[in-house]
Amino acid sequence: MAAALLDAPLAPLAPSSVPNDETAQGTPGGLVAEVQGSLEADPAHVRLTVDELPAERLLVTDGPHLRATDAGRALLDTVGAETAPFTARIRGGTPAEDLTAVGRVLALVTERADAILAALTA
Known part of the structure; x- marks a missing residue:
């Protein structure tokens, strides 16, 4: 399911919607709403994907909240590093x-x- 969401066409992400420690520490419902709003994806599909992230050891539950694991932060860092050249080319000189x-x-x-x-x- 996570792969299916990642393979979906992406709408541009607003800077406040890019996952980070602060958004990952939100509630599962809050994270679903944030991702759904950014990707214009089906909330049920997003919820299934978010529910899989703890099993993949990318998020852990901390009471009612979610927190990125070291592996989750490393993945975010990798994605950021791999997309940075494209972002720089798109924004370059603006x-x-x-x-x-x-x-x-x-x-x-x-x-x-x-x-x-x-x-x-x-």
Whole structure:
């Protein structure tokens, strides 16, 4: 299941949605919502994948929260290192303030699209 989610086409991730120790320490439901919002994936599918991560020793439960294991952090570091050259090429030469503006615009467009979708499916 985890491989299926990783093979799905990805929408751009907002910087706040990139998994890190802070998001991994959230509740399973919070992590599912965060991933689902970033990938526009089926929440049930995301939940199944998140539920598999402890068995793969990438996350551990800590009371009601999830915490990245050393292996989970290492995987995030590897993914970050492997995608960094592409990110640098995409963002190369773009001033930081322009990237910030783009992030705000994309967040606003996403918020509006989500609201319209919610109204249509209610």
